[in-house]
Amino acid sequence: MSEELVIRTLEKRDRAEWEVLWLGYNAFYGRSGETALAPEISQMTWTRFFDPYEPVHAMVAERGGKLLGLVHFLYHRSTIQIAPSCYLQDLFTAADARGLGVGRALIEAVYEHAKAAGIPRVYWQTRETNVAAMQLYDKVAEKPGFVIYHKKL
Template sequence: MSGELIIRAVRRGDYDQWLPLWDGYNAFYGRSGPTALAPEITATTWRRFFDAYEPVHALVAESDGRLLGLTHYLFHRSTTAIAPLCYLQDLFTSEAARGKGVGRALINGVYDAARMAGSPRVYWQTHETNVVAQELYDKVAERSGFIVYRKAI
């Protein structure tokens, strides 16, 4: 990463650089090979970023014309706030970009987007084994103490 780091909204022309980052993110969480996401999910996710009626958004980190990372976030209503909350759903940086401030810059980009939308809070979750990411998260946010439960339906 020799040039300036730019955090910006994803563009349609970014697909060929976004896709390997998306695939890397999914592989990190065990969604590859036989457990890979269906191609329709990736295609729908990509289309949502450009649909004004969707609450799903994407930022990318760029340096010297190369995408180094991505983050996806969405706004949703809550029973505990009037303004929509911001959920940072996905965050991933290329192996070469790790430890260079790219993840922090992407999180800050989501913070900026949330502020502009009038959202009172940004929150996210990570797997308990993702201790490297937690080192960063502990510096840029506070742990809520909540435990996530889920059931496939």
């Protein structure tokens, strides 16, 4: 792959390719088949990316006109600092593009987006079993040692 990797804001024309990546991301985390997200959730997620009043953002990695990865992130308030924080919620690279720097480039793009917005902190979570991704994450961020709890209501 000799063409340059481009990280850019998601555009409405990307819907079909984004959806393939989005479904792949959700399948990776066990959200497929009977446990798939309801279509209205994916539709609302897509709509939020283009609503200027939403704090949700999306970028994609593209090479040669093909989308290779996606990243979704959102800004939110914090009780421990005045400036908002950035939560990197979803990061996914197509299987045939893994190991080519796509994930790192998407993370770095989120860092730059947050920095330009005056946001001093980017964080995310992953499953303990996502060993391949954690090899990258250990190089680009610090692991603070927190354990996450949640309860579905």
